[in-house]
Amino acid sequence: MQVVILKDAAEVAAYGADIFTTQLKRKANSVLGLATGSTPVALYQELIKRNQANDISFAEVTSFNLDEYLGLDGSHPQSYRYFMQQQLFDHINIDKSNTHVPPGDAKNPITACGEYEARIKSAGGIDVQLLGIGRNGHIGFNEPSSGLTSRTRVKTLTKATIDDNARFFKADEYQPHLSITMGIGTILDAKKVVLLATGENKADAVVAMVEGPLTAACPASALQMHRDAVIVIDEAAASKLKDIEFYKHIENENQKLLDYLASL
């Protein structure tokens, strides 16, 4: 696990955007795994800016989103498909037919999960998967107790997650309590994983993910098993980590090594 601690949310977004920029310049037809929630919004704004400045192109990109509410179709303002259109897809040169979000309105949600997995596989697998983290340590909608090798499936949301996400729904609006989410095993199959977390309310989840045991009680701890997982956090989200100075020291040493390699 690479732990990158930055000053604030703006630096976290810029760092995340740099990872995606590097990926797109290296491989124009990358397969990107995308996430919703408030955390990635600033990163998406940065990618939009870079796309509109012709620095990066999404013309050949295929994307797969982590999750969707079961029971909402893509035109529902609280659906994750709608969110992605508003926050990213409508503003970049991506071919919308190459963007995938689990179908919240699937007639048969069980077969839809298998089909989603098959689509990821036939696209060649995910090159870079973006993640946020829930306050209870969930990634995608893999709630605590999720199998660490799970695949895309229907998941019931915890009360904590429903309450956290209630802010997006109107008081009298139907809020789903079921989802379709990539599994932890699906996420771990991505070649690279980038998790962003900002703010003090993520500090407990971050310490459990980075310094806690590998456990289904904190689904994000499964990233300890990934060979290329980058955890990009601000000082507030990092505030409960025991080894902050060590992680910063590693980053300094990594930078020195990169500078040296660039000078060869």
Ligand SMILES: N[C@@H]1[C@@H](O)[C@H](O)[C@@H](COP(=O)(O)O)O[C@@H]1O
């Ligand atoms: N399913 C999403 C997750 O993918 C996201 O990481 C989490 C945190 O969201 P936020 O970034 O708004 O804190 O919210 C939702 O539950």
